[in-house]
Amino acid sequence: DTAVSQTPKYLVTQMGNDKSIKCEQNLGHDTMYWYKQDSKKFLKIMFSYNNKELIINETVPNRFSPKSPDKAHLNLHINSLELGDSAVYFCASSQDIAGAKEQFFGPGTRLTVL
Amino acid sequence: AQSVTQLGSHVSVSEGALVLLRCNYSSSVPPYLFWYVQYPNQGLQLLLKYTSAATLVKGINGFEAEFKKSETSFHLTKPSAHMSDAAEYFCAVSEGGGGNKLTFGTGTQLKVEL
Numbered sequence: 764d765t766a767v768s769q770t771p772k773y774l775v776t777q778m779g780n781d782k783s784i785k786c787e788q789n790l791g792h793d794t795m796y797w798y799k800q801d802s803k804k805f806l807k808i809m810f811s812y813n814n815k816e817l818i819i820n821e822t823v824p825n826r827f828s829p830k831s832p833d834k835a836h837l838n839l840h841i842n843s844l845e846l847g848d849s850a851v852y853f854c855a856s857s858q859d860i861a862g863a864k865e866q867f868f869g870p871g872t873r874l875t876v877l
Numbered sequence: 878a879q880s881v882t883q884l885g886s887h888v889s890v891s892e893g894a895l896v897l898l899r900c901n902y903s904s905s906v907p908p909y910l911f912w913y914v915q916y917p918n919q920g921l922q923l924l925l926k927y928t929s930a931a932t933l934v935k936g937i938n939g940f941e942a943e944f945k946k947s948e949t950s951f952h953l954t955k956p957s958a959h960m961s962d963a964a965e966y967f968c969a970v971s972e973g974g975g976g977n978k979l980t981f982g983t984g985t986q987l988k989v990e991l
Contacts, residue, residue, distance in 0.1 A: 794977065853921070863973070864977060
């Protein structure tokens, strides 16, 4: 009965490869997010979607392309991976885009680019 | 633009001692404020949130925080630390508009010693 799930949990790949991370929430929420946590544990928002519509695109390189096939899923595809993409990526969801709403986080995907 | 400053990247307390983690925010509008906890290799879990109701907010695991507008602060406290409180703590702010974007502080690593 996991609320926000991500796959895979670990991802190790070579520079230049393309990879995807999948996220699913079973909370019935309208809004989903992707955050990046760097090696110093700093968390920064990358994208948010509300009802499958892109709301926030936080000046992320266009090698990163989110896709929301439905409200319960928000996937992250990364092209031409670079060393600097190594990080932990967290998916989150909230009931809607109102600022007071709690965001529920997934367990994270640790991406290592060699 | 919203921002958060967490003073002290590492805090160490004895078991049973008071926990005080500091957070100051900057926001152009009345903010929504959150404290999240991250245990090793896990996602973030909400401890508590301030959404313009009571200024003293009680959360899970015995934590509480007080919103002080005059000091632009939202410090997290717990009267008596437990070994299980050892984790990374993040303060975050949302201005509400623009898609519930959370801006995080740099985090405080809490260590609890016997």
